[in-house]
Amino acid sequence: MSDVRSQQGRVRRGPAGVDAGEALARLRETAPLVQCITNAVVVNFTANALLAAGAAPVMADVPGEAAECARFASALLVNLGTPGAEQRAAMVEAVAAAAEAGTPWVLDPVGVGALTLRTGFARELLAHRPAVIRGNASEVLALAGAGLGGRGVDSADDVEQARAVAVALARDTGAVVAVSGAVDLVTDGRQVVRVPGGSALLTRVTGGGCALGATVASFVAASAADATPALTGAVAAHALHAAASERAEAAASGPGGFAVAFLDALAAVQPQDLAERALPLEAVAEAEPVR
Amino acid sequence: MSDVRSQQGRVRRGPAGVDAGEALARLRETAPLVQCITNAVVVNFTANALLAAGAAPVMADVPGEAAECARFASALLVNLGTPGAEQRAAMVEAVAAAAEAGTPWVLDPVGVGALTLRTGFARELLAHRPAVIRGNASEVLALAGAGLGGRGVDSADDVEQARAVAVALARDTGAVVAVSGAVDLVTDGRQVVRVPGGSALLTRVTGGGCALGATVASFVAASAADATPALTGAVAAHALHAAASERAEAAASGPGGFAVAFLDALAAVQPQDLAERALPLEAVAEAEPVR
Amino acid sequence: MSDVRSQQGRVRRGPAGVDAGEALARLRETAPLVQCITNAVVVNFTANALLAAGAAPVMADVPGEAAECARFASALLVNLGTPGAEQRAAMVEAVAAAAEAGTPWVLDPVGVGALTLRTGFARELLAHRPAVIRGNASEVLALAGAGLGGRGVDSADDVEQARAVAVALARDTGAVVAVSGAVDLVTDGRQVVRVPGGSALLTRVTGGGCALGATVASFVAASAADATPALTGAVAAHALHAAASERAEAAASGPGGFAVAFLDALAAVQPQDLAERALPLEAVAEAEPVR
Numbered sequence: 001m002s003d004v005r006s007q008q009g010r011v012r013r014g015p016a017g018v019d020a021g022e023a024l025a026r027l028r029e030t031a032p033l034v035q036c037i038t039n040a041v042v043v044n045f046t047a048n049a050l051l052a053a054g055a056a057p058v059m060a061d062v063p064g065e066a067a068e069c070a071r072f073a074s075a076l077l078v079n080l081g082t083p084g085a086e087q088r089a090a091m092v093e094a095v096a097a098a099a100e101a102g103t104p105w106v107l108d109p110v111g112v113g114a115l116t117l118r119t120g121f122a123r124e125l126l127a128h129r130p131a132v133i134r135g136n137a138s139e140v141l142a143l144a145g146a147g148l149g150g151r152g153v154d155s156a157d158d159v160e161q162a163r164a165v166a167v168a169l170a171r172d173t174g175a176v177v178a179v180s181g182a183v184d185l186v187t188d189g190r191q192v193v194r195v196p197g198g199s200a201l202l203t204r205v206t207g208g209g210c211a212l213g214a215t216v217a218s219f220v221a222a223s224a225a226d227a228t229p230a231l232t233g234a235v236a237a238h239a240l241h242a243a244a245s246e247r248a249e250a251a252a253s254g255p256g257g258f259a260v261a262f263l264d265a266l267a268a269v270q271p272q273d274l275a276e277r278a279l280p281l282e283a284v285a286e287a288e289p290v291r
Numbered sequence: 292m293s294d295v296r297s298q299q300g301r302v303r304r305g306p307a308g309v310d311a312g313e314a315l316a317r318l319r320e321t322a323p324l325v326q327c328i329t330n331a332v333v334v335n336f337t338a339n340a341l342l343a344a345g346a347a348p349v350m351a352d353v354p355g356e357a358a359e360c361a362r363f364a365s366a367l368l369v370n371l372g373t374p375g376a377e378q379r380a381a382m383v384e385a386v387a388a389a390a391e392a393g394t395p396w397v398l399d400p401v402g403v404g405a406l407t408l409r410t411g412f413a414r415e416l417l418a419h420r421p422a423v424i425r426g427n428a429s430e431v432l433a434l435a436g437a438g439l440g441g442r443g444v445d446s447a448d449d450v451e452q453a454r455a456v457a458v459a460l461a462r463d464t465g466a467v468v469a470v471s472g473a474v475d476l477v478t479d480g481r482q483v484v485r486v487p488g489g490s491a492l493l494t495r496v497t498g499g500g501c502a503l504g505a506t507v508a509s510f511v512a513a514s515a516a517d518a519t520p521a522l523t524g525a526v527a528a529h530a531l532h533a534a535a536s537e538r539a540e541a542a543a544s545g546p547g548g549f550a551v552a553f554l555d556a557l558a559a560v561q562p563q564d565l566a567e568r569a570l571p572l573e574a575v576a577e578a579e580p581v582r
Numbered sequence: 583m584s585d586v587r588s589q590q591g592r593v594r595r596g597p598a599g600v601d602a603g604e605a606l607a608r609l610r611e612t613a614p615l616v617q618c619i620t621n622a623v624v625v626n627f628t629a630n631a632l633l634a635a636g637a638a639p640v641m642a643d644v645p646g647e648a649a650e651c652a653r654f655a656s657a658l659l660v661n662l663g664t665p666g667a668e669q670r671a672a673m674v675e676a677v678a679a680a681a682e683a684g685t686p687w688v689l690d691p692v693g694v695g696a697l698t699l700r701t702g703f704a705r706e707l708l709a710h711r712p713a714v715i716r717g718n719a720s721e722v723l724a725l726a727g728a729g730l731g732g733r734g735v736d737s738a739d740d741v742e743q744a745r746a747v748a749v750a751l752a753r754d755t756g757a758v759v760a761v762s763g764a765v766d767l768v769t770d771g772r773q774v775v776r777v778p779g780g781s782a783l784l785t786r787v788t789g790g791g792c793a794l795g796a797t798v799a800s801f802v803a804a805s806a807a808d809a810t811p812a813l814t815g816a817v818a819a820h821a822l823h824a825a826a827s828e829r830a831e832a833a834a835s836g837p838g839g840f841a842v843a844f845l846d847a848l849a850a851v852q853p854q855d856l857a858e859r860a861l862p863l864e865a866v867a868e869a870e871p872v873r
Binding site: 040043044047048051052057058059060061062063064065068069072086259260261262263264265267268 | 330331332333335336372373374375376377402405406407408409494495496497498544545546547548550551
C-alpha cells in the first residue's frame with residue numbers, strides 16, 4: 001500500500017495514506033453481512049450502527065448456529081463485554097469456523113485486564129488469528145501482557161503510551177491492532193495510522209466503542225480487494241466514527257440526543273466527506289525497539 | 292366476518308374488510324398483557340413499542356417462569372432471533388402452557404431457512420398451534436419447506452411469490468400467516484388481506500419486524516371478541532405499523548431519529564386514522580391450487 | 583441526620599431534610615463505578631442513565647467474574663427482571679462478595695409476587711443484606727409477604743398503602759426501602775421521606791424504574807461519607823429522576839422522544855436544581871404499629 005518506511009529514522013510521514021472515502025463507497029456498494037457475537041448492553045446499538053453505516057447485521061450467537069453463520073458471513077465481530085458460558089462456546093466455534101472459511105474476524109477485548117476470566121479467554125481466542133484487535137489502551141496493554149512478559153496495566157494508559165505495545169502485539173499476532181483514544185492509533189506492526197477527531201460525548205454513551213468494533217469488521221469485509229484489507233478497513237471505520245460523532249455533537253444537546261444523532265450521522269456521512277480526512281501512513285522501522 | 296368468497300373466480304374483492312380502527316380502540320381500552328420471549332437485539336425496542344401502542348409488556352423468558360406467565364398473559368410472542376438453550380427451553384414450556392390455557396401465541400421465525408438449528412426448532416413449535424406466524428417471505432417459505440415438500444428458499448422471494456405458500460401454511464397449521472414486505476400479506480388460508488404503506492426506513496433500523504410480532508400478539512388479544520381474532524388482529528397490527536412508520540418517516544432525518552419517531556407515532560396514531568385505511572378481504576377459492 | 587422523631591405523635595414533619603443537591607454534587611465529583619446485574623430489556627438504558635447522571639457503569643453479570651467485580655465496584659445493582667440460571671448464579675456470588683467487601687448493593691425485585699421462582703429467589707438474596715430495596719408497591723408488598731405473614735398482593739396497591747409494610751420490611755432487613763409511585767416513598771424504618779414529582783410518561787417507557795435502581799446504587803456510593811448513605815442516596819436518586827422526567831416531559835412529544843430527553847435531562851440537571859426540592863424527613867414512632 002505504500003513504501004514509506006525509512007531505513008534510518010524511526011518514523012517518517014509518507015505521502016501515502018488510507019483512502020477512507022473509497023472504503024466507505026465500497027461498503028455502501030457491497031453491504032457486507034456482519035455476524036456479531038457481542039454483549040447484551042450494546043447489541044441493539046451495534047445492529048443499528050451497522051444498518052446506518054450501510055452494512056447488514058446478523059447477531060447469531062448461539063452454539064450450534066454460530067459456526068454455520070461464520071461460514072457465510074462477510075465478517076465476524078467477537079466482543080467480550082458480557083461473556084456468559086453459552087456465548088463463550090459460541091465464540092470458540094465461530095472463530096474456528098471463521099479461520100477455516102477465511103472470514104475475517106475482529107476481537108474487542110472489553111474489560112480485559114480488569115476481569116480475570118475474560119483476560120484468559122481473550123488470549124485463547126488469539127490462536128484463531130483475528131484480522132483486527134480493537135480496544136482502549138488499557139485493554140490492549142492487558143491483552144498483550146502475557147506475551148510481552150506480564151507488564152502491568154495502568155488506568156492512565158493513553159494511546160501514545162500504548163503505541164509500542166500495539167506494534168508488538170500486531171507483530172506477535174499478525175493482527176491489525178487499533179487503540180481508541182482522543183486520537184485513535186491503528187497499526188499492522190509495520191505502519192501506524194493516527195485517526196484524529198471524534199467527540200467527548202462518545203464517553204457519555206454506552207456502545208460507541210463496541211459499535212466501532214462491528215464497523216471495523218464491516219469495513220474489513222468491504223476492503224477485501226485492497227492490498228491490506230485489515231489496515232485499510234480498521235482505519236476507515238475509525239474515520240467514519242470520528243466524522244459521525246463530530247456531526248452528532250453539533251446536533252445534540254445531551255447524551256440521549258447524541259446517540260440518536262450519531263446513528264443519523266453514520267448514514268449521512270458520504271465517501272467524499274471521508275476522502276477529505278488526511279490519514280497518512282507512518283512507517284515503523286524494523287529495528288525499532290517496540291517494547 | 293365476510294362472505295365474499297367466489298364460487299367461480301379464484302379471488303374477488305369484497306366490500307367487507309378489516310376495521311383496524313376498531314381493533315386499535317379495543318387495544319387502548321384493554322391494554323393486554325403481552326409476554327415476549329424474544330431476542331436480545333430488540334427486546335428493549337419491543338417492550339417500548341408495546342407500551343407506546345397501548346399494551347403492557349412482560350418479558351419473562353426464563354424456564355420455571357415462562358409457563359406460569361403464559362397462563363396469565365393475554366398473549367405470547369415467541370421470536371427466534373437469538374435462541375439460546377435456556378430460552379429455547381422457556382419457549383417450549385411457554386407455548387405448551389399457552390396452548391393449554393388458551394393464550395394465543397405468535398411465532399416469529401427470525402432467520403429460519405438461513406440457520407439450521409432454529410429451522411428445525413421452529414417446526415417443532417408448530418405442533419403447539421400458534422395463532423399467527425409472522426415473518427418475511429424467505430422465512431415463511433423456509434418454515435413451510437418441509438411440510439410442502441422441501442421447496443427451496445430464494446433470497447429474492449417477495450411477498451406475492453410467497454402468497455401461495457402462505458395460504459398453504461395457514462391451511463396446514465391453522466395459523467394466520469403474515470408475510471412482511473413492501474405490501475404485507477395476511478391470510479388465514481381462506482381469505483387474504485394486503486396491507487400497503489410503511490416506510491423504507493424500517494429496513495435501516497433493527498427491530499421493526501420483531502416489534503411487529505409483539506404488536507400482532509397484542510391485537511390478537513384485544514380482538515378476542517371478534518369472529519376471527521387472529522386475522523383481524525394481525526391485519527390491524529400491520530396497519531398500525533404502516534401508519535406509524537409513515538408518520539415517523541415524515542418526522543425523521545435518518546435511521547436514529549426514525550426509531551424514536553416511530554415509537555412516538557405508535558402512541559399518536561388514533562383509531563380514526565386506521566379506520567381510513569382500506570383493508571379489503573380477498574377470498575381464496577377452496578379449489579385454488581395453493582402450491 | 584436529623585432527630586425529629588416524635589415521642590407522642592406517629593409522625594411529624596421536621597425542619598431537617600435530605601439535601602439531594604449536595605448528593606448530586608458528590609456523585610459528579612466521584613463518578614462511582616456501579617456494577618449492574620440487570621435484565622436484558624433495560625441493560626442499555628440503565629448503562630446510559632448511569633453515564634448521563636455522572637456515574638460509570640460496568641455490567642459484569644457472568645459467574646466467575648461477578649464476585650471479582652463486586653469487590654472493586656463502588657456499588658452493585660441486582661435487578662430480577664429476566665433472571666436466567668446463569669445470571670442467578672452471578673447474583674448469588676456478587677451479593678456475597680459485596681457483603682464481604684463492604685460494597686453497598688441494591689435489590690430491585692422486578693416482578694416479585696407475580697412470578698413464583700423469582701419471589702423465592704429474592705427472599706434468599708435478602709440474607710446478604712442489601713443497602714436498599716427498590717420496587718413498586720406490589721413488589722415490595724410481595725417481597726415482605728413471607729416475613730410479614732403472607733399478606734396478599736393487590737395490583738391496586740399504591741404507595742401509601744405500602745407505607746406500613748415498607749417500614750416493617752426496612753426494620754426486618756436493615757435495608758432502606760423505596761417504593762415508587764405517583765409520590766415515591768423512602769424509609770429506613772425510622773424515618774420516611776416522600777419524593778413528589780415525575781412524569782406519567784415514565785409509565786409509557788420501559789426501564790425508568792430499573793434505571794432508578796442503578797441510580798440509587800450510584801448515589802449510595804457517592805454518599806458514603808454521609809451519616810445515612812443508603813437513605814440519603816436513595817432519596818437523592820429519586821429526586822434526580824423526578825426532576826429529569828419533568829424536564830423530559832416538557833421537551834417530548836411522545837414516549838420515544840421522552841426516553842431520549844430523559845437521558846439528556848439526567849446530564850443537564852444541576853445540584854442547585856435538586857437543592858430547591860424540599861425532601862423533609864418524617865419520623866416513624868418506634869411504637870407505631872407497622873403492620
